[in-house]
Amino acid sequence: MIKLERVTKSFGSQVVLDELDLEIETGLITAIIGPSGEGKSVLLKHMIGLLKPETGTVTVDGEEISGMGRTALNRVREKFGMLFQNAALFDSLTVFENVAFPLQEKTKLSDAEIAQRVRESLSHVGLPDVERKYPDELSGGMKKRVGLARALLMDPAIILFDEPTTGLDPVICRAIHQMIKETHGRFGYTAVVVSHEIPEIFDISDRVAVLYRGKIIESGTPGQVQGSANPVVRQFISGSLDGPIRLIR
Amino acid sequence: MITLTRKIGALTLAGLTEMGRMFNFILYAFYIAIKSPGHPRHVLKQMIFIGVRSSFVIVLTAAFTGMVLGLQGYYTLTKFGSEGMLGVAVALSLIRELGPVLSALMVTGRAGSAISAEIGIMRISEQIDALETMALEPFKYLVAPKLVASLLALPLLCAIFDVVGIWGGYLVGVKLLGVNPGAYFGEMQKSVEWKDVYSGVIKSVCFGGIVSWICCYKGYYTGHGAEGVSRATTTAVVMSSVMILIWDYFITSVLL
Numbered sequence: 001m002i003k004l005e006r007v008t009k010s011f012g013s014q015v016v017l018d019e020l021d022l023e024i025e026t027g028l029i030t031a032i033i034g035p036s037g038e039g040k041s042v043l044l045k046h047m048i049g050l051l052k053p054e055t056g057t058v059t060v061d062g063e064e065i066s067g068m069g070r071t072a073l074n075r076v077r078e079k080f081g082m083l084f085q086n087a088a089l090f091d092s093l094t095v096f097e098n099v100a101f102p103l104q105e106k107t108k109l110s111d112a113e114i115a116q117r118v119r120e121s122l123s124h125v126g127l128p129d130v131e132r133k134y135p136d137e138l139s140g141g142m143k144k145r146v147g148l149a150r151a152l153l154m155d156p157a158i159i160l161f162d163e164p165t166t167g168l169d170p171v172i173c174r175a176i177h178q179m180i181k182e183t184h185g186r187f188g189y190t191a192v193v194v195s196h197e198i199p200e201i202f203d204i205s206d207r208v209a210v211l212y213r214g215k216i217i218e219s220g221t222p223g224q225v226q227g228s229a230n231p232v233v234r235q236f237i238s239g240s241l242d243g244p245i246r247l248i249r
Numbered sequence: 250m251i252t253l254t255r256k257i258g259a260l261t262l263a264g265l266t267e268m269g270r271m272f273n274f275i276l277y278a279f280y281i282a283i284k285s286p287g288h289p290r291h292v293l294k295q296m297i298f299i300g301v302r303s304s305f306v307i308v309l310t311a312a313f314t315g316m317v318l319g320l321q322g323y324y325t326l327t328k329f330g331s332e333g334m335l336g337v338a339v340a341l342s343l344i345r346e347l348g349p350v351l352s353a354l355m356v357t358g359r360a361g362s363a364i365s366a367e368i369g370i371m372r373i374s375e376q377i378d379a380l381e382t383m384a385l386e387p388f389k390y391l392v393a394p395k396l397v398a399s400l401l402a403l404p405l406l407c408a409i410f411d412v413v414g415i416w417g418g419y420l421v422g423v424k425l426l427g428v429n430p431g432a433y434f435g436e437m438q439k440s441v442e443w444k445d446v447y448s449g450v451i452k453s454v455c456f457g458g459i460v461s462w463i464c465c466y467k468g469y470y471t472g473h474g475a476e477g478v479s480r481a482t483t484t485a486v487v488m489s490s491v492m493i494l495i496w497d498y499f500i501t502s503v504l505l
Contacts, residue, residue, distance in 0.1 A: 074385075074386075077381070077383070078384050082378075082382040086375065089376075091376070105385055106383075106384070106385070
């Protein structure tokens with residue numbers, strides 16, 4: 001379980017997370033939704049220790065990570081995989097080398113075993129024939145799938161998805177969502193998905209949390225959140241221009 | 250008055266914080282280079298990038314530096330009737346000063362800027378974050394190999410610079426202006442001491458450290474977007490070049 005308690009983070013004078021509380025349950029897919037620029041990616045980066053809170057605590061499976069040193073933090077990070085917004089593939093390496101990288105650096109597997117694992121992982125995400133290509137030769141959707149293959153390879157207990165479908169067409173978007181659902185069913189990891197995709201994200205999530213002005217203003221099952229009486233949640237889900245969410249603050 | 254004092258205080262604090270962060274950066278880079286240097290292929294790749302690929306520009310600049318030293322030296326020494334000392338003048342200028350300094354400045358311009366841009370782009374495209382989320386140490390892949398490679402490559406490039414520069418001086422002084430070849434090399438052998446050579450090597454090693462330190466640091470802590478990377482690259486090159494010249498003065502005053 002990942003638990004954030006009274007987490008505050010600001011950049012300059014802008015408070016992004018304001019005494020935020022959130023619990024991510026083990027084995028479920030939790031979606032974090034909310035308007036753009038509300039700090040969803042910042043929240044995700046706190047969960048894996050890429051950012052440290054100014055106040056409050058972040059706990060992963062009972063271990064408080066915000067005060068940890070590099071070595072201890074790396075031990076906790078072994079549990080994680082992460083799919084970044086732009087996939088964050090190493091652009092000087094081929095797809096094969098990208099996916100193989102964590103195995104080459106962290107295991108003593110032979111080249112043949114690594115090659116087999118990489119091929120399996122790429123076939124899980126439906127990309128069997130791109131091994132020799134470089135990231136800039138791939139489409140946005142393919143990059144995300146390679147990123148997912150890399151994230152899945154070390155068999156992590158938790159995978160963080162930072163806007164996995166941003167900038168993709170609706171068909172690819174649905175395919176990525178299905179892939180998350182399918183791989184979650186197969187490998188049983190805990191998933192945290194930051195997304196704007198309404199209403200598609202409700203189809204794959206077990207829990208949904210709504211982030212607005214630095215706080216979680218609503219959380220529960222997709223049905224509970226969709227039925228929320230909170231005007232911010234209602235406006236965000238409906239996409240209406242009228243309501244408390246202002247485009248320019 | 251209070252506002253001015255406050256501004257000076259804030260600037261001083263910001264400067265000290267930056268300096269502290271830079272020293273932490275280089276200490277941690279050395280720690281990682283010693284503790285877990287990683288696969289030798291990472292260092293080899295950087296040796297090729299920093300060393301081998303800089304060799305053409307080093308040879309070119311060294312040849313013309315030696316030639317101009319030969320030319321200037323000849324006309325100055327002729328006034329005193331001691332053109333036979335041309336070899337000594339060229340060799341000592343190159344080995345003690347120009348070789349280490351100019352080769353370091355060339356590497357800064359060619360490889361240092363690329364190092365800064367490469368790491369900066371990796372930072373803004375979240376590739377460094379990706380390494381961290383895999384529980385891998387970014388310094389092991391991005392900083393330590395470049396540091397080790399530049400510490401090794403700069404003295405070698407400097408040696409090439411010195412040799413090519415001496416032959417450039419020979420070409421102009423002996424072949425074009427008629428200085429006795431025996432005097433050119435003979436006086437050089439008599440006057441150049443090991444102390445001159447190793448002071449050049451020490452300087453090159455220090456400059457190698459400075460180039461990789463500043464360029465890696467500026468890239469690692471780059472600002473946002475393309476503008477941030479562009480600013481980091483420019484700052485890295487300017488700061489490295491200035492630091493090389495400042496450090497050259499201090500090392501020279503200690504080694505002389």
